[in-house]
Amino acid sequence: MKLIGDYHTHTIYSHGKGTIEDNVNMAIERGLKEIAITDHGYGHFLYGIKKSRIAEMKEKIANINKKQDKVKVKFGIEANILGFDGRLDVEKEILDSIDIVLAGYHFGALSKNFIDDSIIHGRNLLGRYVTYMDKKNKIINTDTVIKAMYNYNIDILTHPGDKGCVYMKEVAKAAAETNTLLEINSSHSYLRVEDIKIAMKEGAMFVINSDAHRPEHVGVVERGIKRAIEAKLPIDRIVNVE
Template sequence: MEKNKYKLIGDYHTHTIYSRNGHGKGTIRENVEEAIKKGLEEIYITDHGPGHFLFGIKRKKLPEIRRTIDALNEEYNGKIKIYLGVEANVVDYNGKYDLRNEDLKYFDVVNLGYHSGVVLKNLKSYFIYHILNSLGRFNKKLEKYCIEKNTDAIIKIIEEKDITIITHPGDKVKVDIKRLAKVCKENNTLLEINNHHPHLSVDEIKEAIPSGVNFSLGSDAHKPEKVGIVDQAIKRVEKAGLDINRIKNLKEVK
């Protein structure tokens, strides 16, 4: 990757101390100031959804976080735009996530992904996620079944809810990238190329390209100094031959 060949417009996946138990290391202000330092125009604050029993955001903190971001948007008006988001979790193979309707008034954007450490809503979902997906590594037929179920669940949420970005698709459990990409295209949902995790991989990006879906880059920063760092993601973009114009938060420097 040539230095300064690209400009990251915004970082659409960052965590703060509101991702509990030390999972996120910095304050919202620290992430924002790091983003300004690196010349970003936008930043999403996307702490883990409340369904993650270790790292999930506490619902009672949402008003406080909203006030903090509103105040910082006033303070840094003209320098950067700050969005309150969340990295919601799939919690049910019937197509449910860990947000309530009353939560949504606080968020500007909703990202969605699969995560271990999430409290699944029923025994069937627990069995598919934890047991069958693990066993599927040793049985192709079972793996195919799991991929179908994993994909069905996340697609149902996309079709029923307003989802901005699917985070690191294929990272925690395998999904049908081609089918997921098609549905994301139809619903104006972005597929993330995550810098912290190896997904989307080069091969997965290539699988998604024919659908016409658009993409985003995310640092998945858990420390302020990692905000805006997407060099590994860009390497995968280049290897896959993805048109930069299809990445919503990246532009080529002329």
Template structure:
């Protein structure tokens, strides 16, 4: 399967090792029509942006590059962090308005909104290796956190690497993606989720997006893992929104398909 764009890429604003210009250069070399710069939210320790103003600075940079008419559209996104069981994200609503794409996910070392959330979500997740009981509790809590975040934030477009770092009930999460029109990501950088989880997500009717989660120049647009996977599973191109077959007609929540430079 070939792809129209790669919609999960990190630059130096968070934990990526590449500039926006370098991302655009490699994306063009790979034959992509679109690429999204989606840096981590500010409350993920070490890997997050300094603050939300960074996204506004990136918007100006991306608009300037897009104005050169390179034959590639760069979109601005963010990979926001889920902080609690109420769907709280670490990017405020005003900043979201400046984004083209919003990705969310659970990441270790995210600042929770309360001590209780820190104990019951993040600490409990770190205890999942201690036995079946602790793992089951972590899976339940992680699943609740993701489902609440999907249902309470209608701006969300993509759920990043479902189940990575934080085990979840994949069927319940995939159903929530389906019901909230959120794309279930096949993450080529981490080669995740597992094949069995993708099969479950396909069966319940979730739609997919294949992304690189690139942090280095050479991996921008490297979607071979996802291509082989969806082909081997017989997933139809129309279920993979960034397949070349779909021609880039992705209905992002902020309706930025007809992107205008400013």
């Protein structure tokens, strides 16, 4: 199983350690055909990109694509899922103007609704230590994620279940219906093997990404591939391997 595209990488525009050029050069070195630069949406108060720099990033990527043809570079954003209504922290007009849209739930992503933020983040943080909250948290998180997939044209749902537990069957069914890829993240442990097995049965399609925050981690997806193999996931259900 060989990776041909890595669609989840970060740079110094959010909290990555390398430049766009660094990630692209590593993608070329690894023999990838495509790479996406997908820094965090600006709703993340610690790591979000600056909205004012989106045009600059687009221009850099366009210039890189003009100068070389070894790897196709896509500009994307890993948007943050906010609130109970499944809204994202990036406006639809901007999402419609980029090459690839990723979305996931992250601690530290703040909406303009303090009550929503407090309840969702608070419950998910406490839920890591208070097991009786799991069922209610799963209901809330699942509903929120599903609404996001139906409200926006999301290409990839990143590390589903990692920061907030979900009912994978329902999430996978919605992903299949909305043509949203479920990510097997090689930096996080989600999707887990058991999640992949459940999602397979619901007809979902998958992508294996590095979620690289350093250039040297671009294209490093052995952990994700190992889980896919363990789950007996057919290669034709993974869009970026051959």
